[in-house]
Every structure is written in structure tokens, then in C-alpha cells.
Amino acid sequence: MLDWEAIYATRAKRMGASEIRELLKLLDQPDIISFAGGIPDPALFPAADFQKAYSDILGSSEAGQALQYSVSEGYPRLREWIVQRMNARGINADIGNIFITSGSQQALDYLGKLLLSPGDTALVQWPTYLGALQAFNAYEPRYDRLDLSRNTAPEDYANAASEAGSRVKFAYLSADFANPTGECLTPMEREKLLDIADALDIAVIEDAAYRALRYDGERQQTLLAMDCARSGGIENTRTLYCGSFSKTLSPGLRVGWVCAARPVIRRLVLAKQAADLHSPTINQMAVARVAEAGFDAQAEKIIAVYRERRDAMLDSLARHMPDGVSWTRPQGGMFVWVTLPEHIDSAALLKESLKEAKVAFVPGNAFFADGSGKNHLRLSFSCSAPAAIDEGMRRLGALIGSELAAAA
Structure with a gap:
């Protein structure tokens, strides 16, 4: 059998799977509340x-x-x-x-x-x-x-x-x-x-x-x-x-x-x-x-929906996240960036979250060229209704709170 690894170009070693692409597979699981994929809501497509x-x-x-x-x-x-x-x-x-x-x-x-x-x-x-x-x-x-x-x-x-x-x-x-x-x-x-x-x-x-x-x-x-x-x-x-x-x-x-x-x-x-x-x-x-x-009418339509979901996520984060957790307050786009206490590894937290809280997000280290940023995570609000956002933040906040209590 041909040893493919021996004949790949050196650039092939720099090609890795997208963590986000893999997490998108979770969208088909009805028991998972996903804030992982930075994708538009298909219900809003023209x-x-x-x-x-x-x-x-x-x-x-x-x-x-x-x-x-x-x-x-x-x-x-x-x-x-x-x-x-x-x-x-x-x-x-x-x-x-x-x-x-x-x-x-x-x-x-x-x-x-x-x-x-x-x-x-x-x-x-x-x-x-x-x-x-x-x-x-x-x-x-x-x-x-x-x-x-x-x-x-x-x-x-x-x-x-x-x-x-x-x-x-x-x-x-x-x-x-x-x-x-x-x-x-x-x-x-x-x-x-x-x-x-x-x-x-x-x-x-x-x-x-x-x-x-x-x-x-x-x-x-x-x-x-x-x-x-x-x-x-x-x-x-x-x-x-x-x-x-x-x-x-x-x-x-x-x-x-x-x-x-x-x-x-x-x-x-x-x-x-x-x-x-x-x-x-x-x-x-x-x-x-x-x-x-x-185009402008389509943009206005999706802006109205996403603004409501952005507001719902910021409100839910404020109500459900424990002390020591902070986040950005974007004026647009699809994402909120969350910073956890330094000792929490968001990749490990994701595994626990999928198992216990049934909530998906993207670990922060995926977005750093040097693989750092382990105490960050990305949340996308574009595809979730306000009620689902609130429930997801409640579950995630409780999980992070338990992690902090265990480390205290």
C-alpha cells in the first residue's frame, strides 16, 4: 500500500480539520442546543x-x-x-x-x-x-x-x-x-x-x-x-x-x-x-x-431578527453567568466572545457541556494562531430563538458555576 504520508507536500501538515465544521454536525441532534455554527438562519433566506x-x-x-x-x-x-x-x-x-x-x-x-x-x-x-x-x-x-x-x-x-x-x-x-x-x-x-x-x-x-x-x-x-x-x-x-x-x-x-x-x-x-x-x-x-x-429589504429583515437574538443572549448571559465570566457586547454580526477564568479549559468544558448540559459552542483556542486562548469560547446567536438562548445560557452558566465551585 502506498505510504501517502511520505509523499504529501509539506503544506499538507498545516492543514487541519475545522472544529466548527465538525460541530455543525450537532445541529442535527434534537437534544443539543447549539451556539456553535456561525451560520445564518435558513428560515430567513429569500x-x-x-x-x-x-x-x-x-x-x-x-x-x-x-x-x-x-x-x-x-x-x-x-x-x-x-x-x-x-x-x-x-x-x-x-x-x-x-x-x-x-x-x-x-x-x-x-x-x-x-x-x-x-x-x-x-x-x-x-x-x-x-x-x-x-x-x-x-x-x-x-x-x-x-x-x-x-x-x-x-x-x-x-x-x-x-x-x-x-x-x-x-x-x-x-x-x-x-x-x-x-x-x-x-x-x-x-x-x-x-x-x-x-x-x-x-x-x-x-x-x-x-x-x-x-x-x-x-x-x-x-x-x-x-x-x-x-x-x-x-x-x-x-x-x-x-x-x-x-x-x-x-x-x-x-x-x-x-x-x-x-x-x-x-x-x-x-x-x-x-x-x-x-x-x-x-x-x-x-x-x-x-x-x-x-437586497436592502432582506438586510433589514434579518437585522431585526438577529438584533432580538443578540439582545436575548446578552440579557441571558447577564442573568445566568457566574462571577468571573465576561463577554463582548457586539453592535452587529453573529457572535459573542466569552472569557472564562484562566484555569478553565473551554475544550474540556465543551466535552462536559455536550454530555451534561447538552449545549454546544466553539472552544476559543481554535481562533488563535498559536493555539492559546484556552479560557475563551465563542457563542453564535444567529440560529436560536430567544427562549432557546435563555435555556442554553442557564444550562451553560450552571455548568461553569459548578466548575468554579469544584476548583474553589
């Missing part, structure tokens, strides 16, 4: 709108185009709609600055492939999105902690990379409602990030997957819009904006995009030609029609 869109497309003269090979850049009508949205956000883009991907996750993979050589440094937050680490890991980088709340000088990042025989290539983060913390960068932190990127002469990958899901607070400028204003236009920017329809219209259709300067878009197109030629044309056509007909 299914009737998509049914009409697909029917109209396949019943029209566009059917052949919808079922045929297409250009790697993406369906022009959809790209034009995205251009209008980006322009409204202060980003002077045109269709040549837009590239369609199979979800923003594919964008992260392509950007890792494009920017990272083995040993290069990526700056990421501690914690950061697990899917980004998985996408980048295949290209064998080293990671350094991007902490905009500290006075870390740009040369400190450069020197740390140099001492490891590396160079910094990009900073990756979500400026709005980050996964897993739900937190946003302040305007000052956004400016600081761009200052660091300018000083190091590196790219900035802005993951905007949750930006449309704001429930309260003042909307902030995107990093790309700020970069455009600072640099004089999108062709002079270093920010790569990754957008998605997964959290608003449908994750299953796998439609995302990158908005960036043309030289980067041209390289991304080459990566897609080599990987999968193009994203499914019919899906792009359907998303374009549904977005044109009522």
Missing part, C-alpha cells in the same frame, strides 16, 4: 425570490449563458451591482476592480496563494477567524500578533519577522463585527492599521463578511474607503476588500467578491482560471437578480 430568479433565468434566452462556461472575472451584471454598492461606501471602483469568488473563503485562499511564500509573515489578530488561518496555513506562513490597542511600532513587526528569517506580507482582519469576538475597530485603530501597512509597505486584507449586519451604533468607514481617500484612488490602494452574500442572501450559493486595484484583480483571475475556471454562472445571475430586487 427562498421564494431565488425560486423566481432561477425560473426566470432558465425560462428566458439567458438559459444557455447560465449553463455555459463563463469568464473568470465573474458575471458582469453582478459586478456592476457590487460597483454601485462600493461607490456608495466611498470606494471609487468600477467593474475592473471587482472579482467574483466562490464565497469570500475562496478569496482568502487565493490571496494566501498570491501573497505568501513559505516562511512569510502574516499579521493577524489574537484571536482571529479560524477559516482565515486554515486558508493561509496551506502556504506555510508564520504568524505575528496584530494588536492595534498596543503601541507596537511598525519596525517591531519588521524586526520580529527579520529575526525569524521572514518578511511581513500582509495584515488580515475584520474591521466590522469580527469573527469570533464580534468587535469593531475604532476609527483611530483603522487609521493606525493603515499607517502600519504604509510603513511596512504591505497589503491589508479586509474581511467584510459581516459588515451588513449592524444592529446599533454608528457605521464606520471601510478600510478600503479610508485607503482610497488617503492614496487618491483605488488603483493606489493596498487594501483588498473581501465581500460576501453568504450572511445576507445565501451561503449555499457560494458567491463572494474581492474589490481591489486592477493589478491584484488580474492576478486573482489567473489563480481562478487555474483552480476552477469561474464561479457557477447561474448562481451569480440569480444573486444579481435577487440583490437588485431587494
